[in-house]
Amino acid sequence: MTAGEIAELLGGRLEGDPGREISQASDLRSAQSDQIAFATGDEALRMAAQSVVGCLLVAENAPALNGRTVIRVPKPRKAFARVLQILHPPDRPPPGVHSTAVIAESAVLDEGVSIGPHVTIADAVRIGEDTVIEAGVSIGRGVTIGSRCWLYPRVVVYHGVEIGDRVILHAGCVLGADGFGYELDSSGHEKFPQLGSVRIGNDVEIGSNSCVDRAALAMTEIGDGSKLDNMVHVAHNCIIGKHVVIAAQTGLSGGCIIGDNALIGGQVGMGDKVRVEAGAILGSGCGVLPHKVVPAGEPYWGTPARPLREYLKGLAALRRLPKVLRELRELQAHAKDDTPE
């Protein structure tokens, strides 16, 4: 592919040699003369001036880079993400069903579906076109999966779960296991059967070994475009909106509601029925008390989670605390001296 062709695909403005052959994308540090990279910020632009990189994505207002082939775009990093997708498409396995897969007769596989070795697909499953199901995946009865999804090895989908289009599920993630519900009792805990299910929207990506539990009676939902990292726990009856981002090892207790475009850090913990408003931001490691409402605007931090400024103010006060205690002792001594006895 030439630099000129890439510029055209991106709708960017080319400077330099449009015929330059580009075969790979790379990071700026190790880029070779047949590779494309991106540079934003002064340091990266300085490094770019030294590099032998074949073509460079830069911002529209970046300084001139004499003698280089550059493509000017509004968002170089985003343009680079697209170049990566074009130059390095994922290595799609060919369509077809591997001979070792066990597929129920009542399952319906649309055109172009690829089913790997040792896959199990139960009754009444429906899988949309061009979806890839890798080795050892297990799909329960009545599950529906949209088109162009990709399920990596050892994913488990329990019965009845609904999955949209272009969903990516990484290895070992589990959708639709029973929610954690019991009637606690001195004579033993009675299981509260979990009869609901899980609905995953379009363009969702879920990381390795993450778990999304089925609802008790209704639906646990993850909205279109939301992205969950590895080992995220979503308990029964949570409703996660659209384009939500949740980093690794975060856990949501039962019935949490997360608004669209919320950003949630890693290792966050939420109690039951927390409500995170659309666009809200939760810092990594924070703990949100049950039934709490987290508003948009200022990020929330700490445990119990509170507005960042308040958290920082408390932290600063805490840092000064040992010194303050000493000063207080002096004041007390002083007051005692003053006191007529």
Added chain:
Amino acid sequence: MTAGEIAELLGGRLEGDPGREISQASDLRSAQSDQIAFATGDEALRMAAQSVVGCLLVAENAPALNGRTVIRVPKPRKAFARVLQILHPPDRPPPGVHSTAVIAESAVLDEGVSIGPHVTIADAVRIGEDTVIEAGVSIGRGVTIGSRCWLYPRVVVYHGVEIGDRVILHAGCVLGADGFGYELDSSGHEKFPQLGSVRIGNDVEIGSNSCVDRAALAMTEIGDGSKLDNMVHVAHNCIIGKHVVIAAQTGLSGGCIIGDNALIGGQVGMGDKVRVEAGAILGSGCGVLPHKVVPAGEPYWGTPARPLREYLKGLAALRRLPKVLRELRELQAHAKDDTPE
């Protein structure tokens, strides 16, 4: 099933139409005329008055609901859990061994056992009657599993683990992997072989992708009726009592001892050899220092974990801290003004 038959099974007192046909259980909000729900609390009872629900489980002393079919029981939620089990029994796969399963000749499967596709069962394994082993489960040499258990897809049980009756293991959980033991050394860490095993009592349920490690020399144990949520980590040599509840993503370091009926929140972390007394309560996200004893009575919270009242007092003091520092500055200024120089 009729409302009268349900009342009889529950030992409840029926008011209204005993012949009312009930085909499903539902939540109160979406309940239809052939469905049963439960209502506790004023708000739910008000909602019930508006609902078309076919039959309602209420407390024995709940107000009259004129013109409705109700069943009065001591604990409506617990009765509802039982109704769910009766009206919606899990969809049990038929007994038998799938042709793709690999079963050692020396394994003994009792009557009614169901083995799914791509299961691996090693030598000298013994599985009790009516137990379900789903797709892709791997059972190591010498494992014993009781009757009426349910192992969901991709569960891994290492060699020698002992599992009681009616145990539920959700997808991806791992029992009996090596405990994390090394002899640390400047020349490299020498593995301390883990020769013990894991013993799981009756009526235990363990969530998806949870890990229970084998003991170094003795047994890691989980007592009868205990329930672990998703992604719980139980290190080597832990002894968990009966009817203990542990929420998601909690981690127990080596050699912790948890008394019967303890309640442990999510994302709790325990150091080595913590002892949690019977009936103790640990709030979500708290961190317990090694060798600490957590008594029953008041719940424990925070890091390092301490009695809830103490934690709350500290938190309140912390909130007032910035204001207090300002006041202290004023006092210091005041003292300075007073000081004769």
Added chain:
Amino acid sequence: MTAGEIAELLGGRLEGDPGREISQASDLRSAQSDQIAFATGDEALRMAAQSVVGCLLVAENAPALNGRTVIRVPKPRKAFARVLQILHPPDRPPPGVHSTAVIAESAVLDEGVSIGPHVTIADAVRIGEDTVIEAGVSIGRGVTIGSRCWLYPRVVVYHGVEIGDRVILHAGCVLGADGFGYELDSSGHEKFPQLGSVRIGNDVEIGSNSCVDRAALAMTEIGDGSKLDNMVHVAHNCIIGKHVVIAAQTGLSGGCIIGDNALIGGQVGMGDKVRVEAGAILGSGCGVLPHKVVPAGEPYWGTPARPLREYLKGLAALRRLPKVLRELRELQAHAKDDTPE
């Protein structure tokens, strides 16, 4: 094996009966007359005096244990670890490929490799001699695995990952899944394709259900001899040095660099690009802010992570806070009384 033979293998000094037959290793508490145990510390030595244990590993300067067969060594616990390895070697499955495994023609398996049931091995994979691949493991295209490794059931290795010699991967762990990278955008989050890979050194052990993500463009690395516990998350582009120990449920965000011999507790969270210096110690549950450098020397604790002494000082001040607030109120009242109005 006799006590004399064991003493010779360990290079230890035997006292008592060199012909004593030892068939098993055990903990001191339950040791029998044909078993070997170790004893360090006064309490253990007192217990040893009462025990029927057949042979005892003790420190070189331990007091005399009359009438007992003991082996004196510099480090009894380390010597015991070696005895465990000798007396209880892991039960290695025989070499060969199970008939249900699916192996690409272009894969190269060296001598002595053991491949279990339902394993999937893709194109151009290379596996070194005497490596064990257990049931249901999935190995992606172009992966290389060294000699004498052990992959427990259901491990997933994505394409292109490089694994050294004598590496142990426990059940359900996932190497090489996509890093969590998106271009966030109001119109949806664009996936940043993850084209790098993962390189695992020699003698590494990784716990059950842990996840090590592939780098965006370069390599995520884990150095020789490092040990990761269960459910550890290593994000894209992390570089972990040699002989690092990371306890369970710890999470590293993207681009963290961990120096050799660092010790990292359980449930630790690190922000992006944290640098932990060689030999540094991070206490369990601590949270490290992005870009922070953690030096060697004093352990770091708490959130945000800080030197242990500072953390403890803050904690002590915090404990005194409610009392201090009362004293401050008294001082204020006193100051008011003093003030002429």
